[in-house]
Amino acid sequence: MRLMTEVNEASPSVFIPNEYDGRKPVPLVLALHFAGRVTPYFGGEFLASFIRPALDGLGAIIVAPDCTDSDWTRPRSEKDVLELLDRVMKIYAIDRKRTLITGYSMGGSGTWYLAARHQDLFPAALIMAGQPESTTAKVNWKIPLYVIHSRADQIIPFKPAENAVEKLKKRGIDVQFVPLDGVTHYQVSGFFAPLEAAVAWIGKAWQK
Numbered sequence: 001m002r003l004m005t006e007v008n009e010a011s012p013s014v015f016i017p018n019e020y021d022g023r024k025p026v027p028l029v030l031a032l033h034f035a036g037r038v039t040p041y042f043g044g045e046f047l048a049s050f051i052r053p054a055l056d057g058l059g060a061i062i063v064a065p066d067c068t069d070s071d072w073t074r075p076r077s078e079k080d081v082l083e084l085l086d087r088v089m090k091i092y093a094i095d096r097k098r099t100l101i102t103g104y105s106m107g108g109s110g111t112w113y114l115a116a117r118h119q120d121l122f123p124a125a126l127i128m129a130g131q132p133e134s135t136t137a138k139v140n141w142k143i144p145l146y147v148i149h150s151r152a153d154q155i156i157p158f159k160p161a162e163n164a165v166e167k168l169k170k171r172g173i174d175v176q177f178v179p180l181d182g183v184t185h186y187q188v189s190g191f192f193a194p195l196e197a198a199v200a201w202i203g204k205a206w207q208k
Contacts, residue, residue, distance in 0.1 A: 012043065012063055012064060012065040012066070012084055012088075013041050013043055013044030013047050013048075013063075013064045013065075014061065014062070014063050014064075014088070015047055015048075015052050015061065015062040015063075015064075016061055016092075017059050017060070017061065019059065020061065020092075020093075022092070022093050023093065024093065025093045025094055025095035025096075026059060026060060026061055026092075026093065026094065026095060026098075027058050027059065027060035027061070027094075027095055027098035027099065027100070027206070028060055028061050028062075028063065028085075028088065028089070028092075028094045028095075028098070028099045028100070029051070029055060029058065029060045029061070029062040029063070029099070029100045029101075029102060030063050030064075030065075030081070030085065030099070030100070030101045030102070030122075031043065031046060031047055031051040031062055031063065031064040031102055031103060031107070032064075032065075032067070032072050032101070032102070032103030032104075032106070032107030032108075032110045032111055032114075033045075033046040033064060033066070033067065033103070033104070033106070033107050034046070034103075034104045034105035034106050034107055034188070035071070035105060035106040038066050038067055040066065041066065042066045042067075043064035043065050043066050043067075044064055046064055046104070046107075047062055047064035050104075050188060050189075050191075050192065050195075051064065051102070051195075053192070053196075054192050054195040054196040054199075055195070055196070055199060055202075057196075057199045058100075058199060058202060058203075060098075060100075061088070061092055061094065063084065063085075063088055065080065065081060065084050067106070067110075068080045071106050071109070071110065072103070072106060072107060072109065072110025072111075072113065072114065073109065073110060073113045073114075077110070078114065078117075081114065082118070082121075085121060097123060097206060098123065098206040099121060099122050099123060099124075100122060100123075100124050100125070100126060100202055101114060101115050101121075101122045101124075101125050101126070102125070102126040102127070102128065102195075103127070103128065103130065104128040104129055104130075104188060104191065105128070105129045105130065105155070105156060105185065107128075107130070108127045108128045108129050108130020108131070108156075109130040109131040109132075109156075110130070111125055111126070111127045111130055112125075112127055112130050112131070112132050112133060112136055113133060115127075115143065115145070116133070116135075116136065116139045116141070119141070119142050119143050122143060123143055123144075123205065123206055123208070124143055124144050124145075124146070124202060124205035124206060125143060125144075125145050125146070126145075126146040126147075126148075126195070126198060126202070127145065127146070127147045127148070127149075127161075128148045128149070128191050128195065129148070129149055129150065129153055129155075129156050129185060129191070130147075130149075130156065130161070131156050131160060131161075132160055132161055132164040136164045136168075137163075137164050137167035137168055137171075141168065141173045141174075141175075143174075143205075144174040144175065144176075144205040144208065145168070145173070145174065145175040145176070146175070146176045146178070146198050146201055146202075146205075147161055147165055147175060147176065147177050147178065148178045148180065148191060148194045148195065148198075149161040149162070149177075149178075149179060149180065150179070150180035150181070150182075150183040150184070150185070150190070150191075151179060151180065151181055152180075152181065152182055152183055152184050153183075153184065153185045154184055154185055155185035155186075156185060158179070161177075162177070162179070165177040174205075174208075176201060178194050178198075180194065
């Protein structure tokens, strides 16, 4: 894993696949961490322990910035994330038709938010334990969505995500919903297998 201290204050951590040689464009995953005391490279821990092992089959460069404001929906956070993506796409050979935004908890909520506002950047979005915005079901979604949420989540309730998905499906939006049982909000490891299982879906989403 590499650190990109020259990009901005977001202290992003970047995972580069061993097979990457800069000649062939590869996929890119933007991973948004959960809430907590954000020390430098906080996102890197999320990347190394959870996102990279689960999504290893994609052969993607994975970027995990640190949130620079109180959450990922704030203007400063959004600005820093967009600047980071622009910088990464200039440094590395990225296949822009194969990018994914994902996140857990605060990062899942940020994924709902940023994916809706920047569908030109992300052909697919994967949300884990994220709170949808009140306008989520009204967004003109053009990209496929994959939502994982637990019925036992005691911090971010299951029902809003379920309701949003139902409304999106009624509108004909391409959304996959994976409800979990018996996994509480802080049992992040319980999301590992469902996230790993989503690799096949991500590959198909990138082909649309």
